[in-house]
Each structure stands twice: as structure tokens, then as C-alpha cells.
Amino acid sequence: MAAEAAVSLPPSVPEAAEPLLRVTDAVKHFRVGVAATVKAVDGVSFEIRRGETVGLVGESGCGKSTLGRLITQLLPVTSGHIVFNGVDLATLRGETLRQQRKHLQMIFQDPFASLDPRMTVGDIIAEPLVNFGVIRGKGKDARVQELLRLVGLNPYFNNRYPHEFSGGQRQRIGIARALALNPELIVCDEPVSALDVSIQAQIINLLADLRSEFNLTYLFIAHDLSVVRHISDRVMVMYLGKIVEVATSEDLYHDQRHPYTKALLSAIPLPDPRVESQRRLVELSGEIPSPINPPSGCHFHTRCPIAQVPGICSEEDPPLEEKTPGRFAACHFSDKVASI
């Protein structure tokens, strides 16, 4: 493990920098059965600047993982643009797309399912290198060992198989594989949610260290807002296929502009009995509606404590607007959220 030197998070990148990733009106619909469509991602636009870590939170089924897969092009978009480094990935096919993938890697949630049990750790980590013909022979082994060392594993473990490792160690192997090609953007899809608390912190610290060492850009997808807020510069909150709020990690905690964000924050249990005894839960009625047939108007109006129904909230879908500089929310009554 890296020494516990105080590695501070990198300062936010200036606004003017050309974004590494620009997603415009991304839509992903899945056909189910004959006539129904799941609107998993329903018109999403955002940017990620170089060197920035952007968090993406939401509850199960909100479309956050699908969005991650659209960006890495593991799933094709139904419509919209995924502009990475100035190239629209959604228009690329075959070899040209494959070449772009070098710069765009992914870390998966389940460290058990995402590693081939019949490959050695060395082969797993070397696979991207071989795949792209980057490196061969002796150099390959050296690179694998370097990567293992980078993620805090013994470099001589390269001949072992995944089953010999614990969950946290497997996640390190997945991280080493993602780093192999020196990518610019890494999409981390719930990278710590399958891990125990004490191991979670190790992996979060590792991701933060690697970020400062290689100037990586992360899209960090998770359902746990505490983890997301810790590692991210900015956080996007997603609900039923749409982004409902975007803010810096600091702002998001102190002042929310969408009632869903406020409810989400109020529901997080804190390891502090005194705070807990004074918890004021913003209770949401009911549960997440089906993305097959989302509610009319604002998707959130069926559960919203301040919705005007019948009225503007059930009729008009609020666009994601910049409410104050750098703060975006999709709510007709975002100025009333503070008073909930």
C-alpha cells in the first residue's frame, strides 16, 4: 500500500478547460415484450472536464449503470452524442471505435463476476495490452508486475488465479486491468459497494492516489452518496432516467435545489446516535415508479413533497437549468426546496 502521506484531492480544474467528455441528449431505450419500452436513460446531457471526478448517484433502476455503459460504448445509444476527446463515439463502428476504447476503461461492481476464473491474474491484466498489441514478451510481464505493485498487490502474484484472492484484492486486480492501457477516463461502476467497510476505504484511497498520480478522470457511479461525495468534485443525481441535479460536492450537501436530492440526503443513516436521534426524514410517498411508464410531467411528481398536482408538475417536464453558477436542477420549484 502507498504510504499514508496526506494526498489531498486535486483542486477543481478551471471552468475554461475543454471537456474530456461531453454527453448530449443521450437516450437509451430497451424494448421489452411487444409494445413496451423501458426508458432507462431518457435525455441526459453533461460534461466531464479533464482531471475531474464526477459522481453519479441514484437508486436502483434510475439508469446510472446504463449511462456508464453508454459512455464506454458497451451499449449503443438509441440517440444522442457521446463526444470523447472531440470524437463522437456514437457515430463510430468497428476498428475506429475499438481504437478509442484504449482511452476509456471501466471498473465493475462485482469483483467475482468481472474476472475470468480460468485466467491467471497476469493474463487478466495483460489482456488489454495483448488485445491492442501494445507490448509483447518480457516487457509485458514487467508491465503486469508494475501494475500489480501500483494497486498494492504483490507483483509475484501474477501466476495466481482470481479465486485465491479476497473481494478487495480482486477489485485491485480489476483496477490494474483498467489502468493497463493508460486510459484518460475510467468509468467506475459501484466499485466499492460489494466490499466490507474496512476494505472500502482502502479501495477509495487507492483510486484517489492513482488519480493524482496519473491525472485520471473518473466517472464514479454509486448508490452510496457518502462515498460519492467523498471522492467526487461534482455530483450528478439521477432519477428515473434523468439527471435532476448537478452541484459541487460541497454545495450538494449544504444546499439542495431538487427535492429528491434533499430526500436522499435526509435518508442516509449516520454513525452518530446523537445526530440520528434528531434526524428529520424528508419522507417520500410510495416507491420509484416503473421506467416503462414513467409519470407525466416531472417524473418525480408522484413522490414529491412540494409538487403542484394537478398543475405544472404533472404537466410539464422541467428542464435541467443552471439555477446559480455551476448549479443545475430540474425542478419547477427549486427555490422552495430549502423550506421542505
Place this chain on the structure above:
Amino acid sequence: MLEVKNLSTSFFTDDGEVKAVRDVSFQLNEGETLGVVGESGCGKSVTALSILGLVQRPGKIVGGQILFKNNDLVEADPEELRQIRGRDIAMIFQDPLSSLNPVLRVGYQINEAMKAHDKIAREDVSARSIKLLKQVRVPDADRRIQDFPHQFSGGMRQRAMIAMGLSNRPEILIADEPTTALDVTVQAQILELLRDLNQEMGTAIILITHNLGVVAGLCRRVIVMYAGRIVEEGTAEQIFESPQHPYTWSLLRSLPRVDSNRRERLRSIEGLPPDLIAPPPGCAFNPRCPFRIEKCFSEDPALALVGTDSQRAACWVTMDRAYKEMGAKDITDTRPGAASGVRPPKELADVVIDERTLEAAPEDQGELVGGS
């Protein structure tokens, strides 16, 4: 009301005896809310299963007593246990989908528990099912009782499970990770429900979870488990505000808190939990503990009173001393032995992974795999 004395449960596998629960003792008082926290494999679920006599082969209770109303449940015959289970002590599980029968209507499954124990008059059973579903706040209960489990959402299923658990008005409800599979907003609703049920009906609750936040919100008293043993016990305030065992202390510090200063680096616990087939000699936490002393490698500390009242910890050092003598307040290095400077004795060097020594020899740098 319930007293567990020196309980030990082991699993006899091909690789050897896995000592999942070792010498665990605790009490549960009437109407109390008790939290049992720890990471996977620490023995918290096996402890619960042992209480209900649900440990499956190759597992076996190898020692100790579980006293409920002056009956020893370890010695009780299967029929006696069956009577107690679901009637006096009920349990709800983590995954409500796999705990419900998919081909039977929800109402039928709630009725079943009541009919099995004859505690509720047969003619009242259906009416009570509806009342229970209303009590756990399932909307439109009269109609939903006819639904099948797949027609319920995750949160609703967990509510139905709770209704089933409460159907015979048990004195104790054991909830094993009841909210782990649920989204955070639904989790908050279920926790409120459990809190209300405890206050209104006086049902004692044992909440088993890895989530420290969930425990802080619901439980008055907390037990922390590590490697099959209780390492600390106290009121929620004691455990969260002045933890005395280095494991509890480290665990609390390693959590990213949504209300914390996020620029601060997380203080992780280095290393891995021990192999329960061959736990390290002495205290099981010594390979990961920044505050270990020589004694920790040879003698396993017993759970002993720390401070003045009710808080107990199994540690030779305890955090009070670590703060006074080892500068625990300011340490940033969380590696084993970092604060005390104590390294494992030579003969244990292979058993106890010490990253401080490993770093001196670059070819061996990094983590080792436990037990292989």
C-alpha cells in the same frame, strides 16, 4: 429475557474447522434494541441462526448455552424449538424475495405463520393479516393480501416479511440485514417502521448489520464482532463516541461520512480479516492493529469492563491508553503496529503479516493472501 452464554459455533469443512462464533456471551432485555455489527464473516449471522437452532450442517453449536425463559435452546429438542421459532422469537432475513414463496399469495403466507402456532384464534387470522399489513404500512392492504410476492416491490416485500415475523406477537424479532438489499430512501422507511414497532408493541429487536449508520439510528445497545468474537459492547453513545477497542475505533474512522470534510483522506484498516480455520495467536485483530503490544501476540484478551459502567472491550491496550501513550489522536499511519512500534516476534513473522517489515524488502512488497 434472552441470555447467550459462551456460545461457540463451528463449521466442519474439508479444509478444517471454521470457528465462526467463538465464546460469545450477551443478554437481551425486554423491549430492548440491540445492534450486532461487524463485517462479513465476523459471525454475526451465525450467532442469530444459532439462537433459533437454524445452523445447517456442516455447522454445529459446539459449546455454550442459549437461555430463553429458563430454557436452554441448545439442548431443546427440534419440536420445542419449532414452537418457539416464529411464536416467541421471529426472524426476518436480508433478501425478502428468496424468503417468500413465489407461488403462494402474500396473505396465505402471513396466515400460515399464525396457523402453525395456534396463538391466534383461527377465525381471526385473516382479519389480523390485513391489520398487520396495515400496521407495516402496506397501502391498500385489503386488496394487496391477494397479491403474489412478485407483484410487491422490494420495500413492500420486506414489509410483508416483517408482518409475517410479527404475526404471533413475538417477544423478540431478529432482523438480519433487513435493509441491505433496499434503496436508501426505502431503508429509512423500514427503519422508522422497526423503531415504531419497538416502541408501540414493545418487541425486543436484535438488528444484525454491517451498516454502522443503521445501528446508530435504531439501537440503544451495540455489540461489535470481529473474527467470531465480541470485541466491544456498550450503549450506542459509548460505542460511537468513545470506542475503546481499536477495531471499533478504526472502523468508525474508515467510513466516509456524508457530513464530513471530504478533503480528508480516509483512514483505512490495512490488511484482511483473519482466516477462521487458523486464527492468529493472541488477539485476532493484532495483524491489523496500529496499537498492538507484545502481549497481543500471545494472549487473547477477554471482554472486560472499561471505564465505569456497561462498556466492555476485549483489548489489552484500549483506546484511552492509545490516546494517552501512543498519540492516537493525531496518527495518520494506520499500518499494523504503527503507533506502538511493536512488531511480531520472529517465530510469528510468517503468520502475522507485517507490512512494516515487508516494506524493507522490496521484492515482497504488498499484501499477502491469507490462508494460501
